[in-house]
């Protein structure tokens with residue numbers, strides 16, 4: 243049973259135990275609600291009998307029932323306490339753990355995963371799905387199981403008590419269940435469809451917000467809102483249909499259930515008149531049948547939610563099953579040479595991006611990755627910091643395989659300055675401090691000066707304390723890049739991964755960035771995706787990558803002489819500049 247819960251609901255062992263406890267307490271609670279009524283009738287029956295026949299002193303039986311009622315009140319209170327505790331407190335604890343474990347999964351996913359996977363999808367799985375699951379587990383799931391179990395238990399008890407009247411109570415249940423079952427597949431499909439459309443809409447909105455500039459500048463506002471409207475209309479139509487359909491089936495099932503009470507009234511009255519049962523039995527069955535259908539209706543009401551729950555749990559399981567990157571947390575390489583040994587890599591099965599790539603980027607050297615667009619330069623740079631895990635071969639740092647090192651630990655040794663600089667809507671000071679959490683203001687300013695940021699930061703309204711807007715939108719492209727260089731200088735990691743800006747910067751900006759970079763890369767292992775001739779010719783080593791394979795490696799001078807891909811690229815660039 244515990245294993246079943248664990249698999250079905252992607253729960254921890256403790257969570258599934260808590261769910262089981264919660265179900266047991268809820269069953270006891272359901273049954274305990276029936277006892278006071280039965281007790282009252284029992285009392286009435288005996289009291290009347292004693293009064294009418296004058297057999298005993300009724301006061302004795304009153305005392306007995308008062309004591310019973312108090313005892314039962316205490317028992318009910320205890321049951322309610324444990325039911326509440328196991329259902330709400332424990333389930334919320336489990337849900338909090340689930341959120342943390344999902345966030346942990348995210349932390350352990352390959353870094354590059356986040357570029358590929360839409361963030362709206364991830365965040366809605368963590369926030370919305372987890373909240374919904376929490377709600378369902380605290381308000382529906384234990385109750386549904388408990389309702390089914392309590393009806394079964396009470397059913398068995400009633401059958402032993404009087405099987406004929408029990409038939410009158412329960413004949414409606416299988417009929418209602420059949421109607422409901424027939425609608426289940428239909429509900430399943432609609433829910434799954436609705437869920438995916440909702441996801442699609444959320445992605446669409448997120449994409450619209452992310453690319454608001456592009457949408458405006460290419461005059462795509464109308465097209466964007468038309469697409470969104472069509473999706474929303476589609477969602478609305480399916481939603482209305484689903485509600486109508488589910489409503490119709492549920493109501494039909496209710497109608498059948500409602501036939502139970504009249505059946506008991508009529509058949510019970512008949513049995514009473516024929517003397518097969520006494521008035522007490524008749525009353526008990528009347529009360530039970532007035533109440534016993536409520537838990538069944540609850541099950542039906544919550545059933546649609548359960549289907550929704552399955553879709554959400556499937557998403558969570560998918561996330562749980564994503565490939566995590568683990569490794570040792572202690573890592574102090576003896577040197578900072580990066581070596582690629584026969585590396586194969588593909589983003590998707592069947593499309594090989596890198597093929598048999600081997601080269602060494604030595605500590606203290608600038609190694610420039612050059613080659614045509616789409617050849618695999620960025621991929622190589624990212625793999626060297628374990629953004630992804632490779633398919634074949636090995637990448638080592640100081641002779642140690644990086645796939646055995648925890649990614650966060652590994653990244654402590656890297657500073658990454660790529661073109662797509664991410665800045666946060668906080669002060670310039672905090673944005674630079676991202677490179678080293680505990681840096682003092684003086685250290686930050688020193689790094690900013692080295693990165694040629696100081697002059698423009700001073701001109702901002704509150705200097706280093708100026709908020710720089712969402713993703714640094716108040717800064718120019720060159721300024722943003724220099725901030726990211728300042729971060730890297732502050733971090734002072736032994737390895738620098740650098741993607742040179744291809745965007746045309748004005749000469750002043752370019753020379754400032756160049757001098758900032760030369761500060762950054764002193765005495766480090768530098769892997770640079772190079773676009774400018776100056777960088778390429780100033781590098782210690784050049785690795786030419788084309789179509790995912792290494793075409794040539796060597797010093798700029800040796801490759802120039804070789805008359806291969808590199809020298810023809812050089813010639814072409816010279817011609818373009820001439």
Ligand SMILES: Nc1ncnc2c1ncn2[C@@H]1O[C@H](COP(=O)(O)OP(=O)(O)OP(=O)(O)O)[C@@H](O)[C@H]1O
Pocket residue numbers: 354357358589590595613614615616617618619620621622
């Ligand atoms: N996240 C990704 N998922 C799938 N394919 C990708 C991904 N990133 C890159 N690719 C593909 O891998 C190949 C190599 O891309 P990469 O960005 O490494 O080339 P590049 O040489 O750096 O190009 P550029 O100079 O234009 O930046 C390309 O065909 C690209 O489409």
